[in-house]
Amino acid sequence: MLKKPLLFWLILITTFSGLIQIQAQTVLEDSLMNGNNFQKAAFRLWIGPETKAIAGVIVIVPGSNGNGRNMVEKSEWQALANKHSMALLAAHITDKPSGNMAIEHYADVSQGSGQAMLDVLDRLADKSGHPELKEAPFAFWGMSAGGEFNYEFACWKPERVISFIVNKGGVYYTALASEATRKVPGVFLTGEIDNPYRNEIVEGIFSVNRRFGA
Template identity: 35%
Template structure:
């Protein structure tokens, strides 16, 4: 029986879905590209949030969804796991709207309507950390927390309501 538990644990992560969503620019956007990948454990009835790992500049964090350690972390909190390939961190380019549009698409694909409104936890590395902070400033009511792992300068001008969101900034 004690050998059965690791096998069940492994199979619990095998029963999951992964989808990709790309949101093309529209007439008012200027973010170049917005590609997202999300993993949801099939055993999760109701998602409580989205753990989103953001890449450094010119990076692509979509493959994070296949990392078993991140899957266990997200699944343990009833969170979805998401990575992205995006270029622009400035919300006025429409990239924030693209993120929200992607969540609407994922809600349909995964049959989890709550993806339209559950909060994000953004863990960003370098440029991705700055993106996470900009995203938090833009829509703080959708962010439960953020981490920025970044060297150098952080643009922290006028945090607004983002000051109420728990954050950890490594500089």
Template identity: 30%
Template sequence: MMKIIPSIALIVVSFAGLAFTQDFPREMPAQTVPPYYAVRYEAGAAPGGLVYGVIYSIWVPPDVNTLRGVIVHQHGCGAGAGITGLTGAFDLHWQALARKYDCALLSPAYEQPSDGACPLWADPRNGSRETFIKALFDLGEKSGHPELASVPWALWGHSGGANWAGGMAFLHPERTAALWLNSGAVTVEPNPSLPSDKPYELSPAGLMIPIMCNQGVQEGISKPDGRFAHVLTRFQFLIRSLRSRGGLIGHAVDPLTEHACGNQRYLAIPWFDACLSARLPEKNGDALSPMPQDAAWLAPLLGGEAVPAAQYKGNIDQSVWLPNQKIAKAWMSYRKDTGVEDATPPPAPRNLKVVGNKLSWTAEADLESGLSYFIIERDGEFLAKVPESDELTQGRPLFQCLYNGDTPRQPLPEMSYTDQTAEAGVEHSYRITAVNTVGLQSIQ
């Protein structure tokens, strides 16, 4: 007999048999079952249509009655980046943010071949805008949440995906609650030094969007002649364009990376938390609320210290806008070493089951610091760590190891463990403890 000590999580669904290769799979993800849904669209044949196929996967919080928004996690350019988009909706950490605000979590996966041109999807004016909007309608119908077609967006994008997210924000500012641009930017006015850029129209609603520009220090700062030096150039132009008009735009430098996402999620998720808390309307159909201005902090562009806005003495046109003191302090820690602090333990695992000698459980990620690993105890003594070792991942070790595009690696890990040393006929008690990425343990 085995005695179970109840503890606490969330069901993980895997893409069975899907390998990470340069040949993009031409079928829907396997085992995409509620609360996960997916649609795929073939490349459009009509002029102006999307030239690549695309899969949109979405997670809907199981207990939500009415969705209030959708968080979009957009991958970057290339065939490999496109495949990483298949797991974005399965990310437990981003799901924690979505769950808090009754939002869906959506991840596109564009089928760009290795020799394909990125702007053919990364510029939403080339057909990806219309396809995305259609996907919201179709996924809303599939999931039983037709409001998905009209709720606000929180947009996150990396590299070419940042170009797409920024384009969508300025094309639809009235629907964009917040925008995170990771290593990619757009322009909102002609720039003689970037003549190939086609600017987006900047409206009063666009100036109300809280925006964070995020890049690695090696993208033009410590390596001014590097491959990605253009990232800094484009960010500087966009920031000056918006801050000179009162736009709410910030800039966060990762001191450890070049074009990788690194530990950005530990600042991005709290930042989205602050923005969604302030902007999402309680009633669907109502307009987004403006961001409060009385709590804002400012810092000099490429600086490391922020102060309350009223105390800032620098050039406003080249300043970093931060929504409040909490985010400003997290920003300063991130700017120093990406070590954003967190004093809250993760949720305790639940639904512990034992079948034979196999244990399984569910768990939700810590909103601030994600989910790093589990500790399994048997009869009050340490038995195992799951996963057993820290695999190669981007940034801090996570239970769901990350691709470069900040999405979980395949195959997705299961919350399970087989006790090979359990003695037949002996009653054992088990306890599962969750540990977040700053080492805090769940409280049983």
């Protein structure tokens, strides 16, 4: 008498377990503190439920000292990542207290913050069971200080960057990029009603690199 009800519940549990497995997404976080040029470097990783092998990582870096980690929850970003079998990695990077907090020292990625991102991603690769993340290429999006970070990362490790977007930003540590960096596709955006000095800086970086083949 118990066989049919038991079979029914086993089928039901199996069905729902399958649905949960199909719909599961991977969301992980990790961070490093008190680096050479940053106070905190925290990142949230998102991997879609249908992504088996990760082809690359979309890196989202917000404005000055901002927390962009919740951006991995945006459906637009998730759809873009799923379309290209990519993961999302969103950042919350902050500067150490200084006399002028308008200068984002963490944007100078070669001084520690860039390596912090790579180290955190390596740990997230182990946690997620996706070792391919350790060598995956990056597509960077960022605004203001995030754009600064993106450009400087492309200057630091161009071999890891497949594209980057600079959306404004007023403090840059590299003017003329290397030949390898100039081969990386990049988009520079300015704002019509933004501070003129920031537009001039972004346009200047674009122009000097375009002159030499970017």
